Amino acid sequence: MPYAQGHYANIVTFTRWVLVVTLGLLVVALIGTIALTVDEIISREATVSSLTLKAIAALVVIMLAGWAVVACGMVRVMVANESAVSLAASRLERLETLATDQAETSRKLCDLASMSEKAKSLLYREKEIETFRETINHELMRQDFAAAEAMIEEIDKNIGYAEEAQRLRDLVAKSREATIEERLEAAIKRIEKLIASYDWARALRETKRLTTLFSDDQRVARLPQTIHAARNKRKRDLLQGYGDAARKNDVERSIELLKELDTYLTPQEGAALADSARGVFKARLSNLGVQFAIHAADEQWEKAVAAGEQIIREFPNSRMANEVREKMAALRARASGE
16 A cells, blocks of 8 residues: 555545645636637737746646645655554554563463462463353354364363363253354354453454354444443543542552553553552552561561562562562561461
């Protein structure tokens, strides 16, 4: 696309109309000049000076027409460049978000490496089951019951989720008896539940799969807009809730909302909240420091250790965390002795 317009299509349309009107007026002026010249020549009233002036006027009109075309082309090029810059900025934002997610994932993997296999299984059991449900529901929408049943056998025999496998078998049995319309309504209701639980990624995945099967259905076609609108509403609600909590100095609630907001905000929006967030986290660190000091002064060693671990976990690079680290060995020893 040599002229990507994006959100600037209205500018290009307006410029095009201005060009058309301008060229129309210049053509009329050129025709009028030529007509006057011809009339003077026919009536033999033309002089060298008048013909020269009319020739210059015609040349000026032609040059103005050329500059109008050039100006329109320049506007289109600038709009295309601006659109490309906006697209690049959007991609960079997504890359930044991806890098942050990868860093968080790496941290979680490090924590996961120290866990036992049983703990890992319990931790990811629900995610595995939900993934299987999502895939099996897709196979049922395609009416590929054999593939769905084969996957259920895999769940039952190799993974050991017998109870979940039986629920999925019941689902397959009901789906065999259901009409295509009933299956579609069930799929749309599943997506609506995902929207209600703010699981935007899974809702979009299921919508994409549903669109490949029912691209002509208006209810399916509206789902992406529904998800987008619901996500924006959730973002607005979180921002409003954070504003209310910050005004009330409700530090715990503010941090809870900031953590959820982190997945919604663009870098620019995050920068706008940076000062407020720093104040909230500073208050949070101060509160934890007070708790730590009180527990240590009251010789409640286990509570002091818990508060210290929380400070180190939530604010690992702070000066307070460094001071707490120096005292943790003695506190743990006293807690063990107690």
